[in-house]
Amino acid sequence: MTHPLEQALANVGSMTEAGTLPIIVLDLDSTLFDTAPRNLRILREFALSNHHKPDIAAVVDTMSLADMGWNVTGALKKAGVDDDELLAALKKFWAQRFFTDEYLAFDEPSPGAVSYCHELWNAGALLYYLTGRHIGGMELGTLRNLVRHNFPWGSGRTVMHLKPSFHQSDEEFKQDAIRAIESLGGQVAAAFENEPANCNLLHAAFPNAASYFLDTVHSPRPDRPHEAALWLKDFRR
Ligand SMILES: [Mg+2]
Incomplete structure (x- = not known):
């Protein structure tokens, strides 16, 4: 059986071949980074x-x-x-x-995350780092995290999208983010999230994308990841 991580790469491959920009949506806290x-x-x-x-x-x-x-x-x-x-x-x-x-500065990348992001980027994907961390307090630290740990950044086809203010609701922010992703004109190949509610929201917005649920830590909200979610502990194969 092929590893679930291959699905996103396969989607990126077929979209690139078809001339469509493949977009990978990546949450940061407890997804790409261990907090x-x-x-x-x-x-x-x-x-x-x-x-x-x-x-x-x-x-x-x-x-x-x-x-x-x-x-x-x-x-x-x-x-x-x-x-x-x-x-x-x-x-x-x-x-x-x-x-x-x-x-x-104390966060560490999830095992395998850095090399997997490079694989996706090298295959032609745009990496959309989407996080509820806020502008006006966390943007420099977030950028330093990406650079310090050698995540793809600054060579084109990368986006860092933070919450415009600490006080905006997560719900409103995610809806704005979905519209921003859609405005890029590509196609979402995969989305990675550790919060079941966000995983489900992205799946509803982009039903054809591979939808990954990072089984790390999440809020006590009662939501469960949707049926088609691909479960991961980290990014090791
Ligand atoms: Mg998270």
Whole structure:
């Protein structure tokens, strides 16, 4: 059986042959990038800043990247911390850092993601990096991430599309993004997402594209990926 990752490449090949621009839509957080190092870093800084509460430092000290889930308060709760005041303080501390250029520097590419993106690009695809990270705080860090880890960037056929403001709703942003993708005049060959609701939204907009669901971490929303979604853990074959 061929690996699911071959489907996107096959679509790119046939579209290129037919003279159509193949577009690959790529989410960043928990799709192309693993955000666990960013979360663990923030958690460790929080523990350091609460040195008057040695219990927290001791708990955080036992935690690893594998303990980082969708959010850090959940991870800490799971590790046995039930001090609501402290968890609320962590939530605030986390939000002040997680959505910043500076802390994006800790993200690591998902295994296999860089070389797979090069394969798609070399086959003629336009890579459309689509992320809910916002302009006015995260665009430089996002660009640095792409460049630092050698993702295709800056040689033509790449787009980086961020949310125009932190406060725009995700729903409105995704609808705007779909219109922007359509305006390119090509055809979406594949889309990669870790949020089931976004995976389904892209599938509804581009039903002929290969639709990938990255089974990493996602929000507690109850959505399930649609039936035809191709499931991946990362980009290794
Ligand atoms: Mg994501």
